[in-house]
Amino acid sequence: xxxxMPTVMVTGANRGIGLEFARQxxxxxxxxxATCRNPGRADALKALAGDVTVQAMDVGDPASIRAAxxxxxxxxxxxxxxxxxxxxxxxxxxxxxDYDTMGEVLRVNVIGPLAVAEAFVGNLEAGKGKRLATVxxxxxxxxxxxxxxxxxxxxxxxxxNAVMKSVAxxxxxxxxxxAILHPGHVQTDMGGPKAPVSxxxxxxxxxxxxxxxTPETSGHFFNYDGAVIAW
Amino acid sequence: xxxVLVTGSNRGIGLEFVRQxxxEGWRVIACCRRPDSGTALKVVxxxxxxxxxxxxDPASIHDLAVRLSGEAIDLLVNNAGVYGPDQTxxxxxxxxxxxxxxxxxxxxxxxxETLLPNLEKGGMKTVVAVSSTWGxxxxxxxxxxxxxxxxKAALNMVVKAQAIDLKDKGITLAAISPGWVRTDMxxxxxxxxxxxxxxxxxxxxxxxxxxxxGSFISHAGGSIPW
Numbered sequence: 001x002x003x004x005m006p007t008v009m010v011t012g013a014n015r016g017i018g019l020e021f022a023r024q025x026x027x028x029x030x031x032x033x034a035t036c037r038n039p040g041r042a043d044a045l046k047a048l049a050g051d052v053t054v055q056a057m058d059v060g061d062p063a064s065i066r067a068a069x070x071x072x073x074x075x076x077x078x079x080x081x082x083x084x085x086x087x088x089x090x091x092x093x094x095x096x097x098d099y100d101t102m103g104e105v106l107r108v109n110v111i112g113p114l115a116v117a118e119a120f121v122g123n124l125e126a127g128k129g130k131r132l133a134t135v136x137x138x139x140x141x142x143x144x145x146x147x148x149x150x151x152x153x154x155x156x157x158x159x160x161n162a163v164m165k166s167v168a169x170x171x172x173x174x175x176x177x178x179a180i181l182h183p184g185h186v187q188t189d190m191g192g193p194k195a196p197v198s199x200x201x202x203x204x205x206x207x208x209x210x211x212x213x214t215p216e217t218s219g220h221f222f223n224y225d226g227a228v229i230a231w
Numbered sequence: 232x233x234x235v236l237v238t239g240s241n242r243g244i245g246l247e248f249v250r251q252x253x254x255e256g257w258r259v260i261a262c263c264r265r266p267d268s269g270t271a272l273k274v275v276x277x278x279x280x281x282x283x284x285x286x287x288d289p290a291s292i293h294d295l296a297v298r299l300s301g302e303a304i305d306l307l308v309n310n311a312g313v314y315g316p317d318q319t320x321x322x323x324x325x326x327x328x329x330x331x332x333x334x335x336x337x338x339x340x341x342x343x344e345t346l347l348p349n350l351e352k353g354g355m356k357t358v359v360a361v362s363s364t365w366g367x368x369x370x371x372x373x374x375x376x377x378x379x380x381x382x383k384a385a386l387n388m389v390v391k392a393q394a395i396d397l398k399d400k401g402i403t404l405a406a407i408s409p410g411w412v413r414t415d416m417x418x419x420x421x422x423x424x425x426x427x428x429x430x431x432x433x434x435x436x437x438x439x440x441x442x443x444x445g446s447f448i449s450h451a452g453g454s455i456p457w
Contacts (some may be wrong), residue, residue, distance in 0.1 A: 062325045094396040095344050099289045099337050106332045110381055111325050118321050142388050142457040148395030155336055155385035155392075162368045162384035169374030170320040231368040231457040 005051075006129055009033040009077050011059055011116060012084025014042035016188035017135060020199035021081055024207060026050030033077070035059075035068060035084075059084045059112030060104065069119045078129025079210060080120055082113035085135065087190050088152035102152045109156035114163045124176055132171070133179040133210045134164050136221065143230035161221060161231065168219025177213040180221040181206050182229055197224070233355055236260040236304050238286060238342065239311025240279075241272055243414035244361060247425040248308055251433060253277035260304070262295065262311070286311050286338030287330065289345075296345045303352035306436065309339035309360040314416050315378035328378045335382035340389045343397075343404070350402055359436055360390050362406035362447065369456035387447055387457060394445030403444040407432055410450045423450075 008025045012018040013034035022034045026048050035057035036042050045054055057068035059082075088105040089098065113134050124130055139150060140157020161180050168178035183206060184197035191197075205224035212226070221229040235252045239245040241263035249261045253275055261272050262284035272281055282298065285291040315331040316324050339360050343350070350356055365376045366383025387406045394404040409428045413421040431450040447455045 094393065095347070097340060097344060099341060102337055102340075103329065103333060106336070106385070107325075107329055110332070110385070111323075111328050114323055114328075114377060115325055118323060121321065140388070142384070142391050145388065145391050145395065148392045151340060151389065151392060155340075155388040158368075158388035159332075159336075159381040159385035162366065162371070162381035163377060165368050165371050166374045166377060166380060167320065169371065 005029050005031055006078035007031040007033065007076060007127065008079040008081065009035065009072075009120065009123075010081045010083055011035045011057065011112075013054075014038075014045045016190060017183050017186060017199055017203060018081075018083040019044055020203040021083060021207075022052060023048055024200075024203050025079075026052050033072060033075075059116055060108040062115055065112075065115050065119050072120075072123065074126060075123060076126035076128070077120060077123040078127040079131045079133065080116070080124055081210075082116055082132070082134040084112060085109045085156075088156070092150045092152045094149065094151065097151045105152045105156045106159065109153075110159040110163060113160055114167070117167055121171065121174075121176070125174055130174070130176045131179070131210050131213055132164075132167065132176055133181055133206070134160060135183055135206075136161055136164075136180050138182040138223070138229055141221070141229055141231060158231075165219050172215065172218060177215065177218040179206075179210050179213055180219070181209065182221070182223045184224045232256050232258055233305035234258040234260065234303060234353065235306040235308060236262065236299075236346070237308045237310055238262045238284060238338075241265075241268075243416065244409050244412060244425055244429060245308075245310040246271055246275075247429040248310060248432075249279050250275050251426075251429055253279055260299070284311075286342070287333040289337070289341050292338070292341045292345045296349070299346070299349055301352075302349055303354075304346060304349040305353035305355035305357065307342060307346060307350060307358045309342055309358065311338065312361065312382075318375050318377045318379060320375070320377065323377050331378040331382050332385070335379075336385045336389060339386055340393075343393055347397075347400075351400060356400070356402045357436065357439055358393070358402065358404045359432070359439075360386055360404070360406045361432075362386055362390075362408055364408050364449075364455060366406075367447070367455050367457065384457075390447075391445045398441065398444060401441060403439050403441050405435075405439055405443060405445070406447040407435060408447070408449050408455055
């Protein structure tokens with residue numbers, strides 16, 4: 001390890017897929033800036049071996065993002081992973097929409113990743129990797145929606161896909177590459193214990209997708225195995 | 232004659248929908264935020280029924296539903312929407328973004344959920360959401376539009392999901408792009424008049440069948456990529 005190892009910043013790193021991203025990059029010798037809302041309760045994150053710094057940040061709160069930016073300063077970031085996100089509850093059937101919850105989910109899942117990208121774009125420009133990844137979901141594919149429902153989660157992920165497609169276009173000139181990722185149906189608090197994909201396999205796949213980005217594939221919507229998903 | 236409810240009907244495309252459906256002899260329920268100041272609406276002939284509605288406020292939608300209780304609505308035109316301020320990367324006003332999401336996504340979603348009994352009573356059972364090509368993720372080659380584009384992509388998702396969930400009730404939903412129209416939002420340099428855009432959209436609406444439900448179509452005909 002040392003100055004030559006790259007830096008990754010992961011949001012929502014206290015559990016699930018975010019925690020696994022932090023673990024795998026730390027195991028690979030990277031410097032990891034791991035953010036979560038409440039570092040005081042991020043025991044699993046703090047127990048990770050390696051060069052891991054825990055930084056408080058609530059992506060749903062622009063003031064919290066500004067404070068985290070102050071803490072991190074101008075440190076180069078090679079890979080920024082917008083992982084933090086909310087499901088918005090289990091009951092998202094037609095007619096049952098909780099509009100306050102939907103507002104909160106849109107704030108965290110759509111506006112949050114844009115706000116993080118805007119706050120840390122200078123750090124990405126200073127890094128060598130120049131990669132911005134956002135954990136979305138296939139459930140946000142409008143084209144693939146064949147079952148309806150999920151009125152809070154689906155539009156939030158379609159919305160963040162639209163945000164990140166624009167970011168890919170706007171930051172292409174700075175050489176920043178953008179990945180929009182479907183992690184698979186993963187065994188996490190959100191995905192449930194019976195999900196078919198382990199966090200380890202999902203994150204290993206997504207790391208390979210991020211690593212393999214090119215200017216031609218920037219802004220695409222990728223499954224964790226690298227397959228492109230329709231909008 | 233059928234009944235149409237139009238949101239955001241005090242100006243631009245919404246006002247033109249009111250004018251044209253009134254001219255066709257339809258019963259028109261014209262909704263806008265401040266009905267007392269909706270002066271352009273008051274000079275439309277045929278006396279459209281003007282109703283106050285703040286789309287960003289679910290309680291306001293609920294109140295409207297109470298006033299319309301038991302009435303049939305054949306066609307709901309979810310037209311109201313806002314563009315928002317500067318949409319250049321790095322300049323996003325996050326509270327403005329939230330407001331755009333409330334008006335452009337939550338509002339149209341809540342209208343269908345809340346007025347479903349009225350739509351079920353209607354003959355046409357049709358809902359159109361005025362969307363935008365800026366909401367086409369696959370068609371985005373320009374970047375920017377960080378508030379408006381994602382709000383319309385999210386709206387398109389709502390339309391697609393509602394089309395699936397309401398198919399059994401015979402309700403047809405579509406997202407429709409009005410084109411680039413000479414309105415307060417579109418600006419004076421836009422190539423299309425509101426008259427022509429709305430005339431086109433009315434033709435598309437008249438052509439819709441349940442088999443088309445859940446599609447994203449252009450005012451000029453043809454589908455737009457998600």
